[in-house]
Amino acid sequence: MNTITKRCLCLFSILMLTVFSPAVLAVAADPAQVNTTFHMTGQVTAPTAIQGFYGIIGDDGVKYQPINLPRKFKKEGLIIQFDAKLKVNTMSTFQWGKIAELSNVTQITSSIAPEERKAIQLLLKRLDSFNTKDLEKLQEIDIVSRQLTKEQFDNWVAKYDHFTLLYVDISDADSTSITGSCYYTRELVNGMTLHGNTDLAAMTFTLSQTSSGWKLTESGSLSNQPIQYSADTLATLKEKSVKKYNTDSLAALWQRI
Structure with a gap:
């Protein structure tokens, strides 16, 4: 194998590692939830390590990375309910939770712990x-x-x-x-x-x-x-x-x- 071929293979390997790095791909989704809209309640969170990012910790214990959380719900600690559909093969700059598209987002006002x-x-x-x-x-x-x-x-x-x-x-x-x-x-x-x-x-x-x-x-x-x-x-x-x-x-x- 000549030097040019080796360099090409090396560059291709680096490209593939970059494209499919876990830092830019969605966390693996539950097959049962893919292409299915499900209802969930949870709490909005703004991890200090990710500036400007808002995620949701679902009451099912799963972290969700919303791609379309409305601005008015981007408040630390806010309790919300929402419908969601998991997005597979979706790229993101954040390595945090399952990427989801939301709909019907509303705030929950409840005294329940x-x-x-x-x-x-x-x-x-x-x-x-x-x-x-x-x-x-x-x-x-x-x-x-x-x-x-x-x-x-x-x-x-x-x-x-x-x-x-x-x-x-x-x-x-x-x-x-x-x-x-x-x-x-x-x-x-x-x-x-x-x-x-x-x-x-x-x-x-x-x-x-x-x-x-x-x-x-x-x-x-x-x-x-x-x-x-x-x-x-x-x-x-x-x-x-x-x-x-x-x-x-x-x-x-x-x-x-």
């Missing part, structure tokens, strides 16, 4: 996977469920329908873990309880921050459960929910959480 908001976001996704009877969707955010077979999952969800998140309590939280409990209702497909076909269920949970966002890593029954599943108990919990959230269905929070 960030940890509780993150838990609500993930728990709603969990119950949605039950409502749609989608094991793959469940296993994406619920590590515990990955031991389930399709047959086991189908047999269980066949008993219930219309899962509704009712109330969430956070007992402990830090930057990597959130623990608490939640209450939700579900309708029995072929059954009846003291209050019709609506069953009240409760569980404890632990959410953990992973490289791909928040995941449910532990779940169980409430120990020394203080509630008796009755129509009165359900009514009391709904009143408690309305007082705290102004709704007894957490899926209605912020219109489309």
Whole structure:
């Protein structure tokens, strides 16, 4: 191989490394989200290391790099909700998060703590996977469920329908873990309880921050459960929910959480 050929190959290698450097390409996107518009809530942030840049830390624990965040929302700490579509093969000068195109951006005014908001976001996704009877969707955010077979999952969800998140309590939280409990209702497909076909269920949970966002890593029954599943108990919990959230269905929070 002559000297000119070697130089050409060297220059080509440098060019390829420059073009495909992680500093200028979007962070790899989740295939399930590509070409799909999804709804998210999160907090605007302005990393001090990147002058003039505003990103969003989603309540799912994922960093999003918006290509069209309106100027009025470029405020550190602002809580917003938005629709997003991930942009693959999109070049950027920032190496920060998944590049996304936003729409329907609005500010959220809520007294709900960030940890509780993150838990609500993930728990709603969990119950949605039950409502749609989608094991793959469940296993994406619920590590515990990955031991389930399709047959086991189908047999269980066949008993219930219309899962509704009712109330969430956070007992402990830090930057990597959130623990608490939640209450939700579900309708029995072929059954009846003291209050019709609506069953009240409760569980404890632990959410953990992973490289791909928040995941449910532990779940169980409430120990020394203080509630008796009755129509009165359900009514009391709904009143408690309305007082705290102004709704007894957490899926209605912020219109489309």
